[in-house]
Amino acid sequence: MKKHDLKLLTSYVDGELHASMQSELNELLQNSSEARELLRLLKQDALMIRNQVPMECSYELTQKILAKIKVRSLSRIGHLNKRDDLMMRPWFSLVAVAAILAVTTFISFYAVNAFLGVQANDLEKAKKSLSLSQNNETREKKLPANLNALETEKADQIAMLEKQNVLPVSPEINKDNEKSVKINLPLETDKGPFTKGTQGKELLAAPANEAFNLIRIDAPLPWVLRKKEVSGEVSGKMLAKVINNETRLKIELSCKDNAAAFAQLKMNLSKMGYFVYSDVNTLMRLKNKNDKSPVNFMVYLENANANDLARLLGQEKPALSKEAAKVAATTSFWEALVLSKISTNDRKTMKSVLGFEPAEQGGSFTNATPPNETPESAKGDPLQSLKKNKSSALAVSFPAAQNLVNSAEVKQYLEATKSSSLSGIKVLIVLRTDN
Amino acid sequence: MNSLDDNTLIRLVLEGNTSAFDVIVRRYNTKVYSLAFRLLNSVEDAEDVAQDTFSQAFKALGSFRGTAKFYTWLFRITYNLAISQRRKRKPALSLNSQTDSQGEITLPSDDASPMKNMEDEEGKSMMDKALGMLSLDHRAGLVLKEIEGFSYEEIALSLGVPVGTVRSRLHRARLELRAILEKLDKERGDL
Secondary structure (H helix, E strand, O other): OOHHHHHHHHHHHHOOOOHHHHHHHHHHHHHOHHHHHHHHHHHHHHHHHHOOOOOOOOHHHHHHHHHHHHHHHHHHHHOOHHHHHHHHOHHHHHHHHHHHHHHHHHHHHHHHHHHHHHHHHHHHHHHHHHHHHHHHHHHHHHHHHHHHHHHHHHHHHHHHHHHHOOOEEOHHHHHHOOOOOOOOOOOOOOOOHHHOOOOOOEEEEOOOOOOOOOOOOOOOOOOOOOOEEOOOOOOHHHHHHHHOOOOEEEEEEEEOOHHHHHHHHHHHHHHOOOEEEEOHHHHHHHHOOOOOOOEEEEEEEEEEOHHHHHHHOOOOOOOOOHHHHHHHHOOOOEEEEEEEEOOHHHHHHHHHHHOOOOOOOOOOOOOOOOHHHOHHHHOOOHHHHHHHOOOEEEEEEEEOOOOOOOOHHHHHHHHHHOOOOOOOEEEEEEEEEOO | OOOOOHHHHHHHHHOOOOHHHHHHHHHHHHHHHHHHHHHHOOHHHHHHHHHHHHHHHHHOHHHOOOOOOHHHHHHHHHHHHHHHHHHHOOOOOOOOOOEOOOOOEOOOOOOOOOOOOOOOHHHHHHHHHHHHHOOHHHHHHHHHHHHOOOOHHHHHHHHOOOHHHHHHHHHHHHHHHHHHHHHHHHHHHHO
16 A cells, blocks of 8 residues: 555544545545555554543542642742752762761771870870970960960951941841841941931841742841841942942842832832833732732842942932932832842742843943933833833732742743843842731 | 633642642643553553652743643653653563563463454453554554544644654554554464
């Protein structure tokens, strides 16, 4: 039988024979008994496959699957999956055994050395016992001096570290985390950017929780290098000092009404020349002021600079326009904020949750588009506007319970911005409600 | 929630309602497990693949674009995992194959013509063996076509190959299956 004829038969059995081939098949079947027999057998085979006993998924297997999903959903929050995955790897046991052997060898080596050293010391002591007794007094005098020098050096190092991480702190946030590290350091009372009056704004500057949904952690926060109570304005200069060497920043705002704060933030961004790209759900949520459901909001900024941030957070009066100044002056919805670098874990979380992560390195700071140049571009197609703008922001919302905003809008935003060569600080702002 | 369509359930999961994924699991667990079993001919392997399929689907749900049907996306994960699983273990003809010391298939003796009684259990067993002797690609195409009733396009999406490839694979798979069944029938007749 010809190859073409065979194809006619199998296509027919598949139910995918084109209408134009039907007459050709009919002709073949009329003229060839071999074709008729083969077609019968092929149809019989198909029927036999269909009649195979269906494989039922057992109750136990279903429960196993559901349990696995539950673990995975928990691990999304708690980042447990990394350890699980690691433990499951076949080479893990080998590495573990190798590590144990290495440690054992290391300890044995030092134990033997110590033992031999003690023996040698005993002999030495026996020989020099008399002469040593005379030197003891001198040694005792030197030891405290050495210790003092070490302590001073250590204190200097700590002080240097502290200077590099001078970040304000909110006692309110500490209430959320009573067991967090409390370091009472002397206040810089008369100098520095924190002394220009008090506006009741309290800030916490410490690496924040790893997940964006801000799960409160009861354990101490060992990564907090320094916290300091301050009250006063946050200037662009101060922010620049803090973030000068970091082009990725995470800011978490704790708000009484985070929807209002978010709306304000969006408005500020627009006034400052950012094209703010938002999803429909978020816009609907903002419109519905009666909706008090626990929704977190997130803003992702690219091409920002320190002055932008200071203005954005409403802590510094903008110098560019009266209108912007008026807007910024009213921005006081948040009671506290958490300012931190976007850590490697943040980036990983961002990638897993949002589907993207901030660029590795942003380069030098650049100014955002001036406020009076932006609004026109935002009127047309949003994606086109997004492409045209140097500075853009993604403003989206996500449920408080879970931080998933991997929506079509996020993808569109990324699609539109990926070709642009943005520089400056990458900023992730998360607004949570304290309700 | 059980009455909601796949896309709505997926949206709910992505919004944080993970219990919506339970509905997805219960909706497709048998199909996924069944496909895995047909591809691997091993209960143990099929269970592993079924678990991993849903686990990976949950993890990667955000990347599901919604342009294709969800189950074709899910089956593609199953298929890919089945390929990986198959690579891990020694090749086996069939779960039900009884092999003698030389590794040849031993079929139960029966005086009646096997082709005559293809609809009885014995015939089904022979079909199991024949399917097990097909390549994974061919078997997957046939299973999706005949058991799931997929179109060429759906099979293409599930296997991640062009429609033309599906057409030719199915063509070859049917003829190969026929040849195997005839061979088995002949061997059986010789016994």
